[in-house]
Amino acid sequence: MTQMMAGATHWRAAGTSGRSLAAPRAPPRAPLPPPPRAAPDGGAAAAPAARPLQRGEQEQQRQQQQQRTSLVPETLETMESDDELQAALAALAAKGQAALTREERRARQRSLDGLGVPSFARVCADRGVAPLVRGQARILQLNTGLYCNQACTHCHVESSPKRTEAMDAATAGRCLELLAAAPGVHTLDLTGGAPELTPQFRRLVSEARALRPELTIIDRCNLTVLLEPGQEDLAAFLAAHRVRVVASLPCYSQSNVDGQRGAGVFDRSIAGLRALNAAGYGAEGSGLALDLVYNPGGAFLAPSREKLEPAYKQELSEAYGITFNSLLCLNNMPIKRFADWLLRRDALEAYMQALLDAFNPAAGSGLMCRDTVSVAWDGRVFDCDFNQQLDIPAAAGSSRAAAAAGSAAAAAGEGAGPSGGGGGGGRGRGFSVFEVSSLDDLTGRPIAVDNHCFGCTAGSGSGCQGATA
Numbered sequence: 514m515t516q517m518m519a520g521a522t523h524w525r526a527a528g529t530s531g532r533s534l535a536a537p538r539a540p541p542r543a544p545l546p547p548p549p550r551a552a553p554d555g556g557a558a559a560a561p562a563a564r565p566l567q568r569g570e571q572e573q574q575r576q577q578q579q580q581r582t583s584l585v586p587e588t589l590e591t592m593e594s595d596d597e598l599q600a601a602l603a604a605l606a607a608k609g610q611a612a613l614t615r616e617e618r619r620a621r622q623r624s625l626d627g628l629g630v631p632s633f634a635r636v637c638a639d640r641g642v643a644p645l646v647r648g649q650a651r652i653l654q655l656n657t658g659l660y661c662n663q664a665c666t667h668c669h670v671e672s673s674p675k676r677t678e679a680m681d682a683a684t685a686g687r688c689l690e691l692l693a694a695a696p697g698v699h700t701l702d703l704t705g706g707a708p709e710l711t712p713q714f715r716r717l718v719s720e721a722r723a724l725r726p727e728l729t730i731i732d733r734c735n736l737t738v739l740l741e742p743g744q745e746d747l748a749a750f751l752a753a754h755r756v757r758v759v760a761s762l763p764c765y766s767q768s769n770v771d772g773q774r775g776a777g778v779f780d781r782s783i784a785g786l787r788a789l790n791a792a793g794y795g796a797e798g799s800g801l802a803l804d805l806v807y808n809p810g811g812a813f814l815a816p817s818r819e820k821l822e823p824a825y826k827q828e829l830s831e832a833y834g835i836t837f838n839s840l841l842c843l844n845n846m847p848i849k850r851f852a853d854w855l856l857r858r859d860a861l862e863a864y865m866q867a868l869l870d871a872f873n874p875a876a877g878s879g880l881m882c883r884d885t886v887s888v889a890w891d892g893r894v895f896d897c898d899f900n901q902q903l904d905i906p907a908a909a910g911s912s913r914a915a916a917a918a919g920s921a922a923a924a925a926g927e928g929a930g931p932s933g934g935g936g937g938g939g940r941g942r943g944f945s946v947f948e949v950s951s952l953d954d955l956t957g958r959p960i961a962v963d964n965h966c967f968g969c970t971a972g973s974g975s976g977c978q979g980a981t982a
């Protein structure tokens with residue numbers, strides 16, 4: 514699942530692109546009630562007088578019932594009644610994904626122009642940020658597919674139960690080959706959608722663990738997936754393979770979580786956390802790390818971890834008996850659903866201003882794209898998950914030539930990547946995992962930055978692994 518960042522709209526209708534997942538499993542049917550017993554007088558037996566349930570018991574019963582069924586029907590219902598989403602779907606059908614992404618980029622650029630900002634690369638150069646060039650790959654992040662049982666208002670991947678794109682076996686196999694040949698990579702980071710609901714997830718985890726016992730394997734988990742039918746053994750599977758769980762929980766209040774992630778998500782997230790705790794996650798000395806991710810519920814920046822983590826720990830422990838290791842505080846990236854959310858409220862320029870005001874050169878020097886290789890479900894290679902969703906591929910070509918081009922562009926105050934200071938088109942098709950001989954091929958290449966990148970450099974910095982400053 515994706516944990517970052519924010520809300521708006523370019524949904525692809527199911528099956529419009531990509532390889533299809535098997536149809537999502539239907540929620541199990543409620544068991545049929547037993548037939549009424551014949552009463553001595555030929556009528557139905559009178560039921561024994563039921564004791565009225567106390568309030569707590571009713572709540573428990575409601576939660577138990579809820580947890581026996583999939584969240585998907587509820588998510589689809591919410592999507593149907595979401596006017597903004599329906600408007601976005603209509604725009605998508607009329608214009609297509611590429612045109613909407615270009616429009617979104619132009620809107621960000623207009624905001625920056627209004628603020629007198631030349632480009633992300635120029636600001637970095639002026640503020641003493643280290644050159645925007647890739648170092649050695651340390652993290653391999655795979656988006657295993659876009660299907661999700663949720664459809665959060667802030668999702669930058671625009672996942673939902675309607676998405677069907679998923680990594681195939683050949684692409685997963687190639688990623689494992691590249692991982693095996695890259696001893697410098699210390700982390701395999703699996704994301705989605707809900708990665709656990711994609712066909713290659715358990716294979717990737719099992720084979721990567723067998724390959725590299727010391728590897729950190731991350732599952733970006735939305736928590737509610739633990740309650741989906743067929744995932745009853747998920748917590749045990751993750752624990753057995755020593756997977757680090759990084760889970761979204763943007764607040765410890767039910768109304769905030771449900772508002773951002775959908776009705777019923779908070780209760781299910783708490784149940785998911787309890788299942789992880791029961792499997793040993795979050796317990797001191799267990800070696801099973803459970804980290805939570807906070808992202809803001811509106812057009813403001815994330816507070817520091819130091820400020821928020823103690824409150825999270827106290828609230829979750831006191832109210833629900835839940836323990837976890839660390840809280841990652843991430844900013845919302847002004848792309849996709851969140852960009853749309855901002856635009857509809859005429860708040861994009863104010864948000865870009867807030868990101869600029871909080872520009873932190875140290876965060877720029879720690880950008881995740883410096884050492885992360887991001888691979889899409891179809892095997893294409895990107896500098897980060899955000900560029901993946903914006904279809905901005907990593908720079909192709911020889912490392913030396915690309916680095917030289919990047920340095921020249923940065924010196925000119927333009928983007929180091931193909932988008933430059935005014936891209937949005939002409940980025941080329943990029944390349945796939947089948948077209949690189951090693952992840953080291955990317956070392957030294959310029960990073961494909963663009964006007965959304967200010968989301969990574971605000972405050973303490975924001976990346977998939979947390980703060981970057």
Ligand code: SF4
Pocket residue numbers: 514515516517661662663664665667668669670671672673705706707735761774
């Ligand atoms: S819709 Fe799914 S992938 Fe997107 S943010 Fe929500 S849980 Fe994560």
Ligand code: SF4
Pocket residue numbers: 880881882883896897898899900960961962963965966967969
């Ligand atoms: S959005 Fe830009 S700055 Fe952030 S990780 Fe991606 S390429 Fe780097």
